[in-house]
Amino acid sequence: MSEIVLRVEKLTKRYGSLVAVNNLSMEVREGEVFGFLGPNGAGKTTSISMMCGLLQPDSGRVLVHGAPIAGGSADVRARVGVCPQEVTLWGKLTCIEQLVFIGQMYGVAGRIARERGERLLEELDLIEKRNKQAHTLSGGMKRRLNLAMALVHNPDIVVLDEAEAGLDPQSRVRVREYIQSLARSKTVILTTHNMDEAERIADRVAIIDHGRLLVVDTPEVLKNSIGQGDVVEIVLGEGIERTRCSASLQERLGEQTTVTAANGTLTIHARDAVNLLPAIIEELNRAGLKPAGVHLRESTLEDVFIHLTGRRLRE
Amino acid sequence: MRLWHIFVKSMREQARDIGVLFLTLIFAPLFVLLYWLWIPSGSTAYTVLVLDQDDGVQMADGSSWSAAAEAIQAIEGVTYADGKPLLVTRAVDGQDEGKAALKDRKGVVLITFSEDFSRSVQAVREGDQSTSVPIIFGGDLTNPYYPIAAILATGAVDGYIQQATGRQPLAQYIEQPLGASAARTEFEVYVPGLLVMGAILLIFQATMAITREVEAGTLRRLQITRMNAFELLGGMSATLALVGAAATILTFLTAQALGFRSQGPLWVAVLIGVVTTFSTIGIGLLMACFAKNVAQAFVIANFPLALLMFFSGAIFPIPRLTLFTVAGRGIALNDLLPPAHAVVALNKIFTLGAGLGEVLYELAALLLLSILYFAIGVWLFQRMHLRAE
Incomplete structure (x- = not known):
């Protein structure tokens, strides 16, 4: 030490x-x-x-x-x-x-x-x-x-x-x-x-x-503490009922993942997110949503930062 | 050692800020030059407005004689020791023209010789002791030149009447000028004040140079080093003192080149001038303690500047408000202002021919005040700018 x-x-x-x-x-x-x-x-x-x-x-x-x-x-x-x-x-x-x-x-x-x-x-x-x-x-x-x-x-x-x-x-x-x-x-x-x-x-x-x-x-x-490794960002159109969608996704994916919705995007933090993709797509189809884009990446320190300090603008 | 490094750093900054350095150095010499240009003869000639209503007297041989014309000649005969006119006359045609000229300050005093002025003078001359000679003086009594011109003109006319009538005065006034005061031109009289003013104006330089470190944030950088307030202010003051000393010497040289004469040793006067700059810098440091930026420093520095200029006697004489007495010497409120001592010392040297021994008190007071203001400045600066907030 x-x-x-x-x-x-x-x-x-x-x-x-x-x-x-x-x-x-x-x-x-x-x-x-x-x-x-x-x-x-x-x-x-x-x-x-x-x-x-x-x-x-x-x-x-x-x-x-x-x-x-x-x-x-x-x-x-x-x-x-x-x-x-x-x-x-x-x-x-x-x-x-x-x-x-x-x-x-x-x-x-x-x-x-x-x-x-x-x-x-x-x-x-x-x-x-x-x-x-x-x-x-x-x-x-x-x-x-x-x-x-x-x-x-x-x-x-x-x-x-x-x-x-x-x-x-x-x-x-x-x-x-x-x-x-x-x-x-x-x-x-x-x-x-x-x-x-x-x-x-x-x-x-x-x-x-x-x-x-x-x-x-x-x-x-720190990265592992909030998102178990991966982040899936699903870009939806404006006006879609994201809250209902995020709630059903959260229910489907379980407590090991976190689903948040903001600015027309659903963000899912999950371990081995690749394996969860079929379930996510299926849930979106069931909700009648057609995503404009799906991005998969590793979680970053910025995710940790936003998770801990929120999205509200300061100063 | 750190004090030396700060001095070197400040000298470099000063030398590279050519514009400011140039202005600082030429400010007081330029003032001396301007003053000299303003008074080409070296002294002010006061304008006496004359309204000559005197009818004169017809003499036995048929010629006419005017006492007023002779009195006016007597006024014009009042000169400085070097022969340059002290009073100049200007004829006016009536009271209205005279008053208008007074209002416009084209003249200082209006003298009216009445119609029977010559007759009255002649009557007295022929033994009529009951006759008085009427002369009217008028002017703006708030004009500081009025009493000077009025007294001088009165003296000239009075002298003429005594000479013309043969009437002996009750008292004979004999003027005994102190030192070489009789031979001083007005330009020479004002040079000490200009020198002191040049030193006083260094207060801006001192306050702003130090505040610049605060504003630029460089002081915060220095705050966590081993440097202390004494080293910082000492180093910066040394630079300013050097610039101040150079400006003082340049001012003396300019004044000398323009005809200024010192009765006493010039090096003592230079010494007084340099020590005055030290004390001004001390006050500048004190002011820097209260400023957070250069603009604020400029405003704050105006306060002591006005006090030093108007309450030290540098610009015009000011009554002494004695607070207490030490060893038989009254200590006045304005003795706390360094230029007050500088003005007295320079006057003693330049006009009365005093040497170092005769200005030791003023020199000691200046040094003491310099040290006092510097010490207070260091103490305050350490508390207000260098201590962790």
């Missing part, structure tokens, strides 16, 4: 009557990529801010290698590197200047900060821009530099808040590969809306909503 590098204990943060984070407890292990998921306004950024010492919890605490981060020493804070959601760079400094500067602010010697900065720029495909001022970079380059800024002081834990937001596909792949490469030597906590990204790179995933932790486990376990 890997060492627990970050422990969150009963963390609560209120803003007036709003409870942004409600009694959150979890543990992050050394060397893992930990996905921290939730809809907009779920309390992800507030939780992350408390985890890196930017925000003081109303109750509870965050321990980094067993030492409290809030009100703790600078040494404890320096073990965490944060890549904030917003790009925060000094526009008039060059790429290498900002990396050296932020390194120096963490107490890294100038020469070492420069060496690390050069390496980070190389690894994130920014070396050609090393002497360009940040305000001249493209959005994707700025995001990559934003990531490098979190790493120059060589922290044990790297917190990435929506690190892939606003990136083009090429940059997204590059950053994703880089995060995966980091996981060999560091613990990575990442918040994202991109379920595909989380599923691909996270060893474990926590889903929070309304400030509460809903689940935390590996993506595989």
